[in-house]
Amino acid sequence: MKKETVMDNAQxxxxxxxxxxxxxxxxxxDNKRQMPWxxxxxxxxxxxxxxxxxxxxxxxxxxxxxxxxxxxxxxxQLADAPDQEVFKLWEGLGYYSRCRNLLAxxxxxxxxxxxxxPNKYEDILALKGVGxxxxxxxASFAYNLHHAVLDGNVYRVLSRIHGIGTxxxxxxxxxxxxxxxxxxxxxxxxxxxxxxxxxxxxxxxKPLPECSTCFFADDxxxxxxxxxxxxxxxxxxLQVSDRFFFYLVLEHEGxxxxxxxxxxxxxxxxxxxxxxxxxxxxxxxxxxxxxxHAWGLSPESYQRVGTRYVVKQRLTHQLVHLSFExxxxxxxxxxxQLQWADKAALENxxxxxxxxxxVLAEL
DNA sequence: CACTCGTGGAA
DNA sequence: TTTCCAAGAGT
Numbered sequence: 474m475k476k477e478t479v480m481d482n483a484q485x486x487x488x489x490x491x492x493x494x495x496x497x498x499x500x501x502x503d504n505k506r507q508m509p510w511x512x513x514x515x516x517x518x519x520x521x522x523x524x525x526x527x528x529x530x531x532x533x534x535x536x537x538x539x540x541x542x543x544x545x546x547x548x549x550q551l552a553d554a555p556d557q558e559v560f561k562l563w564e565g566l567g568y569y570s571r572c573r574n575l576l577a578x579x580x581x582x583x584x585x586x587x588x589x590x591p592n593k594y595e596d597i598l599a600l601k602g603v604g605x606x607x608x609x610x611x612a613s614f615a616y617n618l619h620h621a622v623l624d625g626n627v628y629r630v631l632s633r634i635h636g637i638g639t640x641x642x643x644x645x646x647x648x649x650x651x652x653x654x655x656x657x658x659x660x661x662x663x664x665x666x667x668x669x670x671x672x673x674x675x676x677x678x679k680p681l682p683e684c685s686t687c688f689f690a691d692d693x694x695x696x697x698x699x700x701x702x703x704x705x706x707x708x709x710x711l712q713v714s715d716r717f718f719f720y721l722v723l724e725h726e727g728x729x730x731x732x733x734x735x736x737x738x739x740x741x742x743x744x745x746x747x748x749x750x751x752x753x754x755x756x757x758x759x760x761x762x763x764x765x766h767a768w769g770l771s772p773e774s775y776q777r778v779g780t781r782y783v784v785k786q787r788l789t790h791q792l793v794h795l796s797f798e799x800x801x802x803x804x805x806x807x808x809x810q811l812q813w814a815d816k817a818a819l820e821n822x823x824x825x826x827x828x829x830x831x832v833l834a835e836l
Numbered sequence: 837c838a839c840t841c842g843t844g845g846a847a
Numbered sequence: 848t849t850t851c852c853a854a855g856a857g858t
Contacts, residue, residue, distance in 0.1 A: 526854040533844060533853085567842025570857070604856045624854050644837070671854060680852075681847080707852095709838085737858095739841070788842055826843065 485635055488692060489657030492634055495688050497662055500669030503688075506676055509538065511668065516590035516615040517548045520578075520600075523607045524571055531675070537566050548590070551576070552583035560742060560823040569742055574602030592616050605651070613663035621654040622667045626674025632705035633678060636694025640708040711790060718795045719755050720828075721747040721764065722836070724778075725802040728813040729836065731822060735810070739788060744822040746797070747811070754794065768808060775800040782835055786827040797831050 508531060510522045521541060525534040540562055545551035551559070556576060563572040578600045582590060591597050592615070598608035609620035621627075628641040631650055639646045659666050677687050684696050695701040723730040723746070731744045749755065749763050764770045782797040805813065814822065819832050 523854065528842085528853060528855055530844070530853050565843075567844090568855090570841060571855095574856085602856070606855055610854065622854075625852075626854070667854095675854085711839095737840095741841085786842085788840095790840060 485653075486656065488635060488694075489653065490659075491692060492689055493657050493659040493662075493666060496669045496673060497659060497665055499673065499688050500665055504669060504672050504676075506672045509535070514615060516592075516611060518542065519611050519614050520590070520603075520607075521551075521575070523610045524575055524602055525566065527571060527607065528568060529566065534566065537563070548579050549583045549588055552579040556742075557821070557823065561821060564743075564823040564829065565826055569740065571602055573742060577601045578603070590615075594618055594620055610667065613667045617661075617664045619658060619660070619663050621658040621663070622671065623651055623654045624671060626671045626678075627654055628705050629680070630670055630674045630678045633682070633695035633701055634689060634693045636698060636700060636704070638704065638706050641705045642707045642709050713787075714791055716791055716793045717751050717754050718793055719749040719751065719760050720745065720795065720797045720831075721749065721760070722797055722799045723747055723775075723802055723806070724799060725805045725813070727816060728805075729816055729819060730806075730808075730811050731814050731819070732808075732810045732812065739791065739793070740825045742823075743825050743828075745824070745828055747808070755796075757798070760798070768806070770800075770802075770806070774804065775802045779835060782831055784827050784831070786825070793827070795827050795831075797835065799835070 508522075510518050513519055513522075522534070522538050525537055525541075541551070544562060545554060554576075559576055560569070560572055563569065563575075566572075581600070582588060591600070594608055594612045597603060597611050598605065600608075603611070606622055606624050609622045612618035612620045613622065628650055631637065631653055632639075632641060635653070637649070637653075639649055641647070641650060677683050682701050684690050684693070684701055687693065687696070690696050693701070695704050730747060732747070733742060733744050734740050735742075747768075749760055749767075751759070761772060765772070777798060778801045779799040784795050786793045786795060816836055819836060824832060
């Protein structure tokens with residue numbers, strides 16, 4: 474009901490049309506933002522860049538894009554790469570399910586679709602790791618199909634120019650802005666408009682906006698009513714919980730024991746050391762007891778070497794407290810999913826950022 | 837569908 | 848220091 478109330482507003486639609494025309498002019502003459510994939514028509518490169526930029530700043534994702542294109546110039550080369558090699562290239566970029574889905578989709582296109590990237594919106598949307606935003610981005614940039622992108626920039630721009638206070642992180646808000654974004658997409662200009670509105674949101678209509686340089690300030694409802702800093706509205710506040718990871722870095726004859734995370738949890742598919750997780754900060758006594766109880770490692774079977782290494786890693790919903798303790802074993806042991814790697818070979822394993830930093834600093 | 841999945845930079 | 852949030856998607 475609310476959606477129709479807004480969409481039936483002729484004033485809003487007219488404002489949206491005017492914004493589209495002025496945005497296209499701005500994009501042609503005043504948009505100075507440059508990115509290596511801008512104007513790119515190779516769907517592989519567009520797809521790769523869009524996956525990498527999900528919830529990721531351009532400056533952070535750009536070096537990864539360059540690395541991937543250098544290593545895998547074509548989608549078939551990506552499809553043929555070993556998992557661990559690709560994860561190693563993705564290491565540090567975060568949201569590692571993107572990497573898993575990237576590989577699955579590359580192999581699907583290379584071998585099920587004979588290397589031909591889909592060119593219909595519904596087929597693009599069906600790809601693993603591709604949602605409404607990425608499908609619209611690929612469809613418009615590669616094929617100029619009439620699909621409007623809706624990302625954080627677009628939410629911000631639309632909520633401000635129209636003065637819409639409906640929370641963008643609500644179901645109602647998502648439907649409303651999806652409909653509105655599509656409704657004001659200029660005919661035949663999907664690629665330029667989509668690129669323009671995201672650049673506009675990133676360089677002018679930023680969280681802290683530069684309204685004095687904005688071409689639309691005179692028509693912007695938020696600016697005219699002094700609400701540009703209050704929009705968009707988000708209603709949900711995220712909860713951050715503490716977790717305590719105690720890593721036992723087992724060493725024997727120049728080798729280190731590592732294993733791959735397999736649970737549906739943070740850092741799925743990445744590597745780590747033998748882990749004891751506790752609900753509260755753990756004392757060495759507690760860890761030593763667990764070490765003996767769970768894996769039969771008595772205090773006589775190892776020596777503590779080096780110093781305790783402690784670090785905190787903040788994730789979106791968690792604050793992980795990591796402790797590392799090096800243990801030199803008298804005898805090697807066999808544990809499920811545990812593999813002994815040469816220290817020099819650790820650089821081939823993809824680790825979470827905090828563990829990689831530990832490896833570089835201490836091993 | 838509410839919740840979860842990293843990391844880095846800015847305010 | 849803490850908080851926000853950035854070219855979102857999967858479940």
